[in-house]
Each structure stands twice: as C-alpha cells, then as structure tokens.
Amino acid sequence: MRLHRNLVFAVVDGLHLIFNEGVYASKAVEQILKRDKRWGSRDRGFIAETLYDIVRWKRLYAEIAEVKEPFDRANFFRLFAVWAVLRGIALPNWKQLEDTPTRRIKGRFDELSKIRKYRESIPDWMDDLGMKSFKEAFWEKEIHALNEPAPVVLRTNTLKTRLPFLRKHLLDEGIASDPIQGYPHALVLKERSNVFATQAFKDGLFEVQDASSQLVAPMLEVEPGMRVIDACAGAGGKSLHLAALMENKGQLIGLDIYPQKLHELKRRARRNGVHNLETRLIESTKTIKKLHEKADRVL
DSSP states (O other): OOOOHHHHHHHHHHHHHHHTTOOOHHHHHHHHHTSOTTOOHHHHHHHHHHHHHHHHTHHHHHHHHTOOSSOOHHHHHHHHHHHHHHTTOOOOSOGGGTTOOHHHHHHHHHHHTTSHHHHTTOOHHHHHHHHHHSOHHHHHHHHHHTTSOOOOEEEEOTTTOOHHHHHHHHHHTTOOEEEETTEEEEEEESSOOOGGGSHHHHTTOEEEOOTTGGGTGGGGOOOTTOEEEETTOTTOHHHHHHHHHTTTOSEEEEEESOHHHHHHHHHHHHHHTOOSEEEEEOOSHHHHHTTTTOOSEEO
16 A cells, blocks of 8 residues: 555644544544545545544554654654554655654554553543453453444434435445334445535435434434423534424424534534524523423433
C-alpha cells in the first residue's frame, strides 16, 4: 500500500480536530472529507477508517509512540507512524516520518499487548472498575468485544419512506443492506460505506442509529397528538425516532444543556422532515419546572 501525502495530512488534521479541539470523531471525518471533491471512495475510506482506528487505539498507540497529551503535530505523525507500522505499511521518506523506529514499535507492541489495559486501549480506572465488577474471564471477553468495529446500522425515516423502498434506493446507489429480525425499521450494511454521501441520506430517508438504540423510542408507546419530552436529547437520534412514531403530530420537546447539540438536532430535523419538534436549552431548573406534569411521555 502506497501512502499519499494529502491523505495522511488529512488524517493528521482530523486527529487535531478530535483530540485538541474536542470535535466528535464523526463530525471531524465529515469535515475533513469535504476538503477535496476529487477524492474517490477508496481515498475517503482510508481517511475515515484510519481516523477511527487511531481514536479506538489511542491509549495503546500513544504508549508505543511515547507521546502524551496535549498532542502537537509531530505527536500526531508519530501516532500515524505506529498505525502504519503495525499494519505492515511501508513509510515514505517524508520529513514528518523520518527516523521512525520501526523495530522498536513492533517490540513495544508485543510487550504492551501482554497487559490488558494497553492491549484493549482503555484507561486505568476502567480496567480497575471492570475487574472489581466482574470475574476476570468475563471482563476480558467483554472489553475485547467492545473494541470490535460495530456494524453500520440505519433507521428508516418512516416520515418519508418505508424500509423496502429505502433498501432498494440504497442498492441503486451501490450500497447493499439487510433487514434485522426484531427491528422493524433497521438495515445493516453488508460492507462499510460512506452513507452520508448518498442522495438517500441528503433526502432524509434514514439516520445512522445502532439497532439497540432503535428499541428505546418504541418503549414509550407514543401516539400522534401526544406531548412528549426528550429530557436529554443530545443531537437527537431518539428524538427523531419519536417524531416519526408520532407521525409528526402533537408536540415533541427536546431538552439539553448543550446548545451546539440542540443546533445539530434542529439541522437533522429539517433534513428528516420533522415539524413537531421544539428545542429548549436547559439554562436552569426553571426550564424543567415549567414542564412539570405537562407531558404524556418523558424520555
């Protein structure tokens, strides 16, 4: 595999957004991928997957690279070098990657892989808590499973389409998916793809939402015309699901303490064709008290 300078630099810039500026990984990827329209699917896949990999294995890679937060640009190149060496990718003769200790990286990886908190790339407190809470064999199995890349699951936006039509629409755009038994609106992708670039996404036909998360909104048993409050809406994955179950009828109030999350929710609501949603910033307990005993359902 040959590394291209513009793609590697894009990864480094993405790491800066995530670790130094606090941008959500998914948003950082989305922002970086808008840089160059000439990038093909393979280029975009490289940037996204490399960023997610380094985020997932940050603790392990930082220990191998012998760098600590706050990371500077040279540190990010060292993290990338560790990622590349461990995948057997030859490093180019660039100034940013010169003198990379390839043998030492492999040796440190072998050494640290014997220690669970480094092997699974988790902080000390989490490993300590896991050992106190569970038997070691169970904890080993669970924390390893949590490091497996999750499948990409979509939730059909029933305000605009139905699952069979969404599935066909995606297939027409080159993305194959399967229904999941027991999840009436879910599709799981057969292969990871940048679904955010699809026309189906731009048209608001679906949202990316884990299958387990899709079980939450139906538990409220909402009906059209109800007044429903999502008391911790965040960016609104479950709020949007509730709106669809309410068929856009009634009132849905999304609360959160972070204005940027509510801004994102409003943006997503517009794309989803949601009209019965109102967002309210929790600025004090008064925001909550005004709604006391005034809702049919609260999430």
